[in-house]
Amino acid sequence: MLPTPDALILQFDKALRTLFVPAASRRPYPDQGVPEANMSDAEKRHAAGLMRVNHSGEVCAQALYQGQALTARNPEAAKALIQASDEETEHLAWCERRLNELGSRKSLFNPLWYTGSFAIGVLAGALGDRWNLGFLAETERQVEGHLDSHLSTLPENDAKSRAIVEQMKADEIKHAETAIAHGGAELPLPVKMAMQLTSKVLTRTAYWF
Numbered sequence: 001m002l003p004t005p006d007a008l009i010l011q012f013d014k015a016l017r018t019l020f021v022p023a024a025s026r027r028p029y030p031d032q033g034v035p036e037a038n039m040s041d042a043e044k045r046h047a048a049g050l051m052r053v054n055h056s057g058e059v060c061a062q063a064l065y066q067g068q069a070l071t072a073r074n075p076e077a078a079k080a081l082i083q084a085s086d087e088e089t090e091h092l093a094w095c096e097r098r099l100n101e102l103g104s105r106k107s108l109f110n111p112l113w114y115t116g117s118f119a120i121g122v123l124a125g126a127l128g129d130r131w132n133l134g135f136l137a138e139t140e141r142q143v144e145g146h147l148d149s150h151l152s153t154l155p156e157n158d159a160k161s162r163a164i165v166e167q168m169k170a171d172e173i174k175h176a177e178t179a180i181a182h183g184g185a186e187l188p189l190p191v192k193m194a195m196q197l198t199s200k201v202l203t204r205t206a207y208w209f
Contacts, residue, residue: 011066015118018062019110023092030094030167031160036101043155048104049207050150051161054168055095056107056206057143060117061088064139067121068132077129080182081136084175091171094164101160107206133184138192140176142199144169 039047065085072078099106107113124135147169154161187195 007070011070011118014066015063015114018059018089018092019114023089023096025090025093027090029097029164031098031163034160034163036160037155037157039155039158043158044102045104046153047155047158047161048099048102050154051095051098051102051164052104052107053203053206054147054150054165055092055099056110056113056202057146058088058091058095059107059110060113060202061085061139061143062092063114063117064121064124065136067118067123068125068136069121071122071125072129072132073125074129074182077133077182080133080178084136084178087171087175091168094168098161098164108209109205113202113206130183130185131187133179133182134187135184137176137179137184138187138195140172140179142192142195144172144176146199146203147172 062085065081065088069078069081069085072081096106125132147165150165151162151169154165
């Protein structure tokens with residue numbers, strides 16, 4: 001079933017808000033009450049680069065889930081996707097505030113990341129709910145792996161960034177489990193490898209730009 005004009009307008013509004021309006025968090029910020037570390041300029045730049053990658057990843061997640069929800073056939077699957085998208089909005093807020101605290105900025109390529117991810121999400125949804133939810137689960141597993149790597153390379157004394165990344169990781173695990181519980185299928189290995197390759201392009205670019 002094709003999306004209605006109203007649904008398309010809502011998606012366009014969501015895109016503009018994701019890219020150009022500061023996100024808000026309904027939950028307390030994970031680093032609330034955690035003191036700022038005394039870091040060197042190099043450590044701050046590295047932490048900012050990683051948090052910029054995380055922020056761009058959340059931009060992609062927003063686009064993916066909105067695109068998937070737009071073409072999902074099962075109302076329960078669409079609901080799970082929208083709920084995941086709402087929680088990813090909080091991740092956007094956490095990463096954005098942390099970038100500001102580190103004296104840095106968001107990726108210049110976020111509009112490109114959003115557009116490409118939205119198109120992939122629409123395609124995934126059109127393939128059917130089992131593959132749609134399987135794509136969500138695999139996305140979250142790969143994001144979890146990226147967050148693990150960030151925890152191993154963040155400056156040891158940057159407790160604020162670590163608190164944010166750890167809570168994001170917990171949320172991503174929950175999203176993957178929810179997708180599987182709703183009937184998500186295991187993706188073919190070539191699809192997983194293509195996703196990993198695409199992710200490497202984003203992470204290496206967003207770290208600097």
